[in-house]
Amino acid sequence: MTSARGVAVYPALNRPDTKFDELGQYKADVKLSAEDAAPLIAKIQAVAKEHMGKVMPKAKNSAFEAVLNDEGEETGEVLFKIRVKNKLRKSDGKLWDRRPLVIDAKKNDLPVAVAIWGGTTMRVQFEVYPWNTGAKKGISLQPIMVQVIDLVTGGGRGDADAFDEEDGYEAEEETQANKSGFDNEDDSSTPDTDNGDY
Numbered sequence: 203m204t205s206a207r208g209v210a211v212y213p214a215l216n217r218p219d220t221k222f223d224e225l226g227q228y229k230a231d232v233k234l235s236a237e238d239a240a241p242l243i244a245k246i247q248a249v250a251k252e253h254m255g256k257v258m259p260k261a262k263n264s265a266f267e268a269v270l271n272d273e274g275e276e277t278g279e280v281l282f283k284i285r286v287k288n289k290l291r292k293s294d295g296k297l298w299d300r301r302p303l304v305i306d307a308k309k310n311d312l313p314v315a316v317a318i319w320g321g322t323t324m325r326v327q328f329e330v331y332p333w334n335t336g337a338k339k340g341i342s343l344q345p346i347m348v349q350v351i352d353l354v355t356g357g358g359r360g361d362a363d364a365f366d367e368e369d370g371y372e373a374e375e376e377t378q379a380n381k382s383g384f385d386n387e388d389d390s391s392t393p394d395t396d397n398g399d400y
Contacts, residue, residue: 232281
């Protein structure tokens with residue numbers, strides 16, 4: 203399944219979040235309007251009913267929940283919890299890094315060095331994963347690919363207008379092959395980046 207455009211909430215897409223999991227967890231949680239969320243919820247609930255014999259609670263469950271304001275009232279938005287944990291391979295004991303592919307608005311690969319912060323506008327392609335732990339059954343959403351449409355990053359804390367253009371180093375634009383099924387998004391706010399790792 204693929205979400206409509208939404209807003210990233212505490213994403214962990216550059217590096218896995220290790221706060222609650224030693225091997226790390228990638229997070230592509232996205233907040234959508236109730237209108238945009240409704241078709242996804244219907245599809246997810248259909249899988250839940252088949253797997254669990256019933257639909258999940260509407261307000262809050264393992265896959266999505268209503269967004270609340272500071273007074274505890276629903277805002278009319280829905281947060282989809284789209285997360286995947288790294289794993290150790292049983293065959294060789296090596297880490298299985300499960301980072302989803304991240305692309306820009308034009309469907310070019312986005313280098314890992316480009317920090318994606320909360321507030322970024324993005325679409326998320328994910329799989330609905332039915333799970334069993336003994337007698338307990340549930341549904342989780344796992345990210346496969348993320349398309350960044352309007353990037354919010356940590357570099358925005360300064361004011362570039364305070365500088366003049368100077369002769370010197372200029373970042374090169376690099377075009378990368380299209381590796382996704384997303385439509386091109388016409389959005390000039392996604393910056394050009396060069397390849398690089400942490």
